Amino acid sequence: MEFSKAPTQPSRRALLGSGAVLTLSACSPLTALNTLMPADAGSRLAARDVAYGDDPRQRLDVYVPESGAGNAPVMMFVYGGGWDNGSKADYAFAGLALASRGFVTVVPDYRLVPQVRFPDFVDDCAQALRWAQDHAGSLGGDPRRLHLSGHSAGAYNVMMLGLDGRFLRRAGVRAGSLRSVAGLAGPYDFLPFDDRRTRAAFESYPRPAETQPVTFARRTAPRILLATGDADTTVYPRNTEALARKLRTVGATVSVKVYPGVGHPGIVLALGRSFRGNAPVLDDIVRFALG
Numbered sequence: 001m002e003f004s005k006a007p008t009q010p011s012r013r014a015l016l017g018s019g020a021v022l023t024l025s026a027c028s029p030l031t032a033l034n035t036l037m038p039a040d041a042g043s044r045l046a047a048r049d050v051a052y053g054d055d056p057r058q059r060l061d062v063y064v065p066e067s068g069a070g071n072a073p074v075m076m077f078v079y080g081g082g083w084d085n086g087s088k089a090d091y092a093f094a095g096l097a098l099a100s101r102g103f104v105t106v107v108p109d110y111r112l113v114p115q116v117r118f119p120d121f122v123d124d125c126a127q128a129l130r131w132a133q134d135h136a137g138s139l140g141g142d143p144r145r146l147h148l149s150g151h152s153a154g155a156y157n158v159m160m161l162g163l164d165g166r167f168l169r170r171a172g173v174r175a176g177s178l179r180s181v182a183g184l185a186g187p188y189d190f191l192p193f194d195d196r197r198t199r200a201a202f203e204s205y206p207r208p209a210e211t212q213p214v215t216f217a218r219r220t221a222p223r224i225l226l227a228t229g230d231a232d233t234t235v236y237p238r239n240t241e242a243l244a245r246k247l248r249t250v251g252a253t254v255s256v257k258v259y260p261g262v263g264h265p266g267i268v269l270a271l272g273r274s275f276r277g278n279a280p281v282l283d284d285i286v287r288f289a290l291g
Helices: 012-016 030-036 088-100 120-139 153-163 166-171 196-202 238-250 264-269 273-278 281-290
Strands: 043-051 059-065 072-078 104-108 141-151 178-184 223-229 254-259
Touching (some): 043 120, 072 088, 072 120, 072 153, 072 281, 088 281, 120 141, 120 153, 120 166, 141 153, 141 281, 153 166, 153 178, 223 238, 223 281, 238 254, 254 281, 264 273
Parallel strands (some): 072 104, 141 178, 178 223
16 A cells, blocks of 8 residues: 655555554464464473563563573564554464574563553563563573564564663663564554554653654664565555664664565464465574574
8 A cells, every 4th residue: 555645754554554553363363373383393382471570461481492402592572463462372383483493482471552551561571571581591591692573563562672772771681681683564663643553552652752663773772683574564564664774874783674475464474384484584583683
């Protein structure tokens, strides 16, 4: 879908698409996929429903390499769902995939709208990363090598953690321990708030520019991978382009991957074994994080 506004000032709908951020679990049976999709060899669920806070939504699962090698890099994967939907249980395939490539992998739940609004769901992800930092050693991970990845609204959350340093400072994550951030089909530049979901999640915040990842592009940001599918009409690739352009302008390290024919759900499903042939998403995240 195209819009008439000048390319240098695309509207929020031109960036995100005509619907709000996709609730992936509403359009694909992820629970069934986790049951039916072949599991990745060399990884296992090591801990389930571990509390990183007092709220019932502040729980996480941990996946580890079967090899049990010490000092493994640590990856936290954050799912999407429009900031009002989602469950870590539906993303076991992502946790197992990343663990099979040698990462101690944390997949957290976080509080959702309408229980909370911005910035609380981002702060929850920061607290989950603090948990990963504090407990990585006991799980075979290296707390000095933390990495983030996320899809859709989850990509927004991890990008805010990587760019706006206030979140990790509040959570007590050590400076310099976050090595890379990978965003899959994330919304990064979507003012004004002109649909139901973004209004519900962000409209009450008094300084709208501070809700946007592009606002915090900085030269000292961790290494950033931005990935999108050129067939995504839910969160348009212009989001990736806008943030990449801003990061390059300030001299940050950023890499962009555009997958031909891949849509919004397809980019995260490509992490799973059954869909991995559609796009090398897993290989690209791993190669970038370890590069």
